Amino acid sequence: MQKQTLLTGQTLTFTGNPFEVPWEECVRINSAGAVLLDGSRIKAVGDADTVKAAHPQAEVISYSNDLICPGFVDAHAHYPQTAMIASWGKRLIDWLNSYTFREEARFCDPEYAAAIAARYLDLTAANGTTTVASFATIHPASVDALFSEAAKRGQAVVTGKTCMDRNAPDDLRDTAQSAYDDSKALLEKWHGRGRAQYAITPRFSPTSTPEQLSALGALWAEHPECLMQTHLSEQTDEIAWVRELFPQARDYLDTYEAHGLLGSRGLYGHSIHLTQREVDRLAEVQGRVIHCPTSNAFIGSGALDLPALAARGIPLGLATDTGGGSSFSMLRTMAAAYEAAQHHGYPLHAAQLMWLATAGSAHALHLASEIGTLSAGHFADIAVLNLRSTQAINQRANRSGSVWEDVFATIMLGDDRAIRATWIGGICTTG
Numbered sequence: 480m481q482k483q484t485l486l487t488g489q490t491l492t493f494t495g496n497p498f499e500v501p502w503e504e505c506v507r508i509n510s511a512g513a514v515l516l517d518g519s520r521i522k523a524v525g526d527a528d529t530v531k532a533a534h535p536q537a538e539v540i541s542y543s544n545d546l547i548c549p550g551f552v553d554a555h556a557h558y559p560q561t562a563m564i565a566s567w568g569k570r571l572i573d574w575l576n577s578y579t580f581r582e583e584a585r586f587c588d589p590e591y592a593a594a595i596a597a598r599y600l601d602l603t604a605a606n607g608t609t610t611v612a613s614f615a616t617i618h619p620a621s622v623d624a625l626f627s628e629a630a631k632r633g634q635a636v637v638t639g640k641t642c643m644d645r646n647a648p649d650d651l652r653d654t655a656q657s658a659y660d661d662s663k664a665l666l667e668k669w670h671g672r673g674r675a676q677y678a679i680t681p682r683f684s685p686t687s688t689p690e691q692l693s694a695l696g697a698l699w700a701e702h703p704e705c706l707m708q709t710h711l712s713e714q715t716d717e718i719a720w721v722r723e724l725f726p727q728a729r730d731y732l733d734t735y736e737a738h739g740l741l742g743s744r745g746l747y748g749h750s751i752h753l754t755q756r757e758v759d760r761l762a763e764v765q766g767r768v769i770h771c772p773t774s775n776a777f778i779g780s781g782a783l784d785l786p787a788l789a790a791r792g793i794p795l796g797l798a799t800d801t802g803g804g805s806s807f808s809m810l811r812t813m814a815a816a817y818e819a820a821q822h823h824g825y826p827l828h829a830a831q832l833m834w835l836a837t838a839g840s841a842h843a844l845h846l847a848s849e850i851g852t853l854s855a856g857h858f859a860d861i862a863v864l865n866l867r868s869t870q871a872i873n874q875r876a877n878r879s880g881s882v883w884e885d886v887f888a889t890i891m892l893g894d895d896r897a898i899r900a901t902w903i904g905g906i907c908t909t910g
C-alpha cells in the first residue's frame with residue numbers, strides 16, 4: 480500500500496462555477512476539513528474527524544487554521560522571461576524588442592534553458608503554483624528543458640516551442656516548415672508523457688506569416704488532442720499593426736480562425752480589446768480567454784472586462800504572464816484581477832478569484848479532471864495558505880468577521896510569505 484498522509488486544516492472546495500451560480504452555493508470552506516493523500520493522488524476529502532477515523536494509519540500533518548486549497552494554475556506565462564521580469568518603461572512592441580527578444584536569444588544554450596527552467600519552477604512553487612502553461616522560446620531545447628525539469632518534480636506543465644518567422648531578430652526566427660517540423664517532433668516526444676501537455680505555440684499574429692499560421696493550423700488539425708496557445712488583442716497599437724499585416728482579416732481573432740487556429744483547446748492570452756464578433760465567436764467555439772491582469776497593468780494594455788466575458792459563458796483562466804506580468808504570485812494576480820474588474824463596476828468575490836486561479840484555469844487548460852479542485856482521484860497538487868502571514872495581514876485579520884474576509888485580505892495583501900506549503904503530486908516541495 481502507498482503511503483497515506485492526512486492534511487488537516489481549513490479546506491476550500493468547489494462544486495460548481497461561481498460565475499454561473501451564486502458563490503455561496505458552490506464554494507465552501509470547511510473550518511475542520513481534511514485531505515487524504517495516497518501516493519501522488521487525493522484519495523478523500525471531508526470532515527477531519529470522519530476522514531481520520533476511516534484512515535487511522537495515515538500520517539497526520541496539521542495545518543490548524545491555514546487554508547488548504549488546490550494548487551494555483553497559471554494559465555499563461557513565459558518561463559524564459561524569468562530573469563528579465565520588471566523591465567522598465569516600454570509598451571508592448573518596444574518591450575519585446577528592447578528586452579524580451581534579447582533574453583530569449585540566450586536560450587540557444589540548452590544549459591541556460593535548463594537553469595532558468597529550474598529557477599522558474601522553484602519560484603512558482605514558492606508561490607503556491609503547481610501547474611503552468613508557459614511559452615518556451617523558438618529553440619526546441621527550451622521545450623525539453625521545461626518538460627524535463629517538470630518531470631523530475633512530478634509536475635504537470637503545458638509548454639510548446641514559440642514559433643516566429645517574421646518581425647523578430649534573425650536569431651529568433653524559424654520558418655513555416657521548420658516551425659511545423661520542430662513542433663511536430665516535440666509534441667510526439669512529449670505530449671502525454673507523464674504529466675506533460677504540449678501546446679502548439681504561434682507567438683502572435685505579428686510574428687507569424689500566414690504560411691506559418693497555416694502550417695501550425697494543419698499540425699493542430701492532425702493533433703487535436705494538443706492545446707494551442709497564443710496572444711490576442713493585447714494593446715491597441717498591436718491591433719492596428721495586425722490590421723496592416725492581415726488586410727483581409729475581419730479582426731484579430733480572424734487571423735487565427737482563417738488558419739485553423741480557433742477552437743476550444745485554444746488559449747487566447749489577454750483578449751482585452753475584443754470586437755463583438757470576436758466575443759461571439761469565442762463564446763460559440765468555447766475558446767479560452769486567459770486573463771493576465773498584472774501584465775495588462777504593467778505594460779499599460781488596459782483592464783479586461785472579465786465579468787462581461789464570464790456572462791457570455793466564455794471559459795476563463797487566470798495568469799501571471801511572467802515576465803510581462805510583474806509578479807510570479809497568483810495572489811498578486813488575483814488582486815490585480817479584482818482591481819481590473821472594479822474598473823468595470825464589478826467587485827469580484829474572493830471565492831470567484833480563488834476559483835479563477837485554480838479550477839477555472841484548470842478547466843481552461845482542459846485539465847479539470849486531474850487538477851484544480853480538492854477532489855478524490857485528482858493529483859495531490861495543493862497550496863496551503865497562512866491567512867496571517869504578515870503584520871499587515873494579521874492586524875487586518877484581527878478585525879475580520881469571517882474566513883472569507885481573511886481570504887480576501889490575503890489575496891489583496893499577500894505574496895509568497897503566505898505560502899505555508901506547496902504539494903506537487905503528493906510531495907511537499909516547500910514549507
Ligand code: GUN
Pocket residue numbers: 557571575579682683710713774778800803804
Ligand atoms: N505578445 C507577443 N509576445 C508577448 C510576450 O512575450 N508578452 C506579452 N505580454 N505579450 C506578447
Ligand code: ZN
Pocket residue numbers: 555556557710748800803
Ligand atoms: Zn504572454
